[in-house]
Amino acid sequence: MTTTSNTGDAQGGGAQVFWHAGLVSAEERRLHGGQRPATVWLTGLSGAGKSTLACALEQRLIQAGRSACVLDGDNLRLRLNSDLGFSAQDRQENIRRSAEVARLMNDAGLIVVCAFISPLRADRDMARRIIGEDNFVEVHVSTPRTVCEERDPKGLYKKARAGLIPEFTGVSAPYEAPLLPALALDGGALSLDACCERLLSHLSQRLA
Ligand SMILES: Nc1ncnc2c1ncn2[C@@H]1O[C@H](COP(=O)(O)OP(=O)(O)O)[C@@H](O)[C@H]1O
Numbered sequence: 001m002t003t004t005s006n007t008g009d010a011q012g013g014g015a016q017v018f019w020h021a022g023l024v025s026a027e028e029r030r031l032h033g034g035q036r037p038a039t040v041w042l043t044g045l046s047g048a049g050k051s052t053l054a055c056a057l058e059q060r061l062i063q064a065g066r067s068a069c070v071l072d073g074d075n076l077r078l079r080l081n082s083d084l085g086f087s088a089q090d091r092q093e094n095i096r097r098s099a100e101v102a103r104l105m106n107d108a109g110l111i112v113v114c115a116f117i118s119p120l121r122a123d124r125d126m127a128r129r130i131i132g133e134d135n136f137v138e139v140h141v142s143t144p145r146t147v148c149e150e151r152d153p154k155g156l157y158k159k160a161r162a163g164l165i166p167e168f169t170g171v172s173a174p175y176e177a178p179l180l181p182a183l184a185l186d187g188g189a190l191s192l193d194a195c196c197e198r199l200l201s202h203l204s205q206r207l208a
């Protein structure tokens with residue numbers, strides 16, 4: 001019997017910890033689940049529409065008979081990552097843990113839709129390495145900052161401009177746009193439905 005794709009390439013644990021391989025292969029899981037797993041990684045500024053799009057895509061995938069799940073950056077920060085702040089180091093750890101969770105969900109056969117600002121290229125590249133090139137689909141929700149700031153649904157830009165939120169992405173902390181995303185969707189120019197359609201059409205080629 002072959003082992004899972006999730007081989008023991010992890011670094012942690014120390015000398016007394018050993019990877020325990022499973023008995024179900026990635027191919028067996030794919031056949032069992034009837035789909036190829038993927039992680040759709042939505043990156044973009046606060047207010048760009050990542051969470052809204054992630055939930056809409058999840059719903060559309062479920063309606064199409066797929067098994068899908070959202071991992072939302074804010075939701076994870078309220079629970080699993082509640083000990084982390086917004087320093088570069090904490091942002092990196094936030095992405096590392098979240099990517100590890102996405103990887104586990106992919107190993108379980110799910111399509112994972114991630115909504116994370118994930119402003120730094122190096123951190124997204126780390127997520128890509130953790131999740132694996134084959135499963136990682138980087139999507140830039142490229143809504144311009146001016147539009148995001150105008151929307152400001154949570155009043156965060158206003159607070160950041162008033163100096164009340166240090167290191168706010170797009171105002172006082174950098175956002176590094178992906179250089180070669182699988183897809184870029186401008187949520188300022190495209191409706192939610194249009195964004196969803198483009199994503200579904202892109203994914204249809206790889207989920208079969
Ligand atoms: N394609 C879109 N067109 C117009 N408004 C959108 C679109 N996508 C999201 N929105 C709106 O933009 C705001 C921010 O969306 P949200 O999903 O919370 O952004 P993010 O998760 O990127 O911070 C919400 O009020 C949402 O309804």
Ligand SMILES: [Mg+2]
Nearest residue numbers: 050051074115
């Ligand atoms: Mg969000």
